[in-house]
Amino acid sequence: MAIQSPCVDVCRIDGQSGFCVGCLRTREEIREWKGMTDHRRHEIINDRARRAAKLPATAAPATQTSAPQTS
Template sequence: MAIKSSCIDVCAFNRKSQLCVGCFQTLDETPGWKKMADHRRHQVINERTRRQAKVQREPLGLPAEPSFAAI
């Protein structure tokens, strides 16, 4: 039986943690999911709670809003 990805089609990565803020997979795990062995997929899914907590403790690491000076 195939193990479903935790991907929810958000695909936005936290710069500090390098984790997707939707599925909490790493930049390497996301594109490699289809080729991953089932035991590795289980590991990724089992780490989701820990990774989610890590991302929620950190700022998003996204670029700051641009500031516009009045001319």
């Protein structure tokens, strides 16, 4: 079973960290998501805590309230 996208439809890239404040992926990771292996997707998802710590407090990631998107 493919790993679902962590997208929560809050698409705003933090200029300092380079991470989306909603899903904590980089623009490149967002673009390449559909072609990634499940192993690489797991690496990105499992790295959320480290990535969230790099965001300024005012750009805290959104909490996921619905099922992940497939983008």
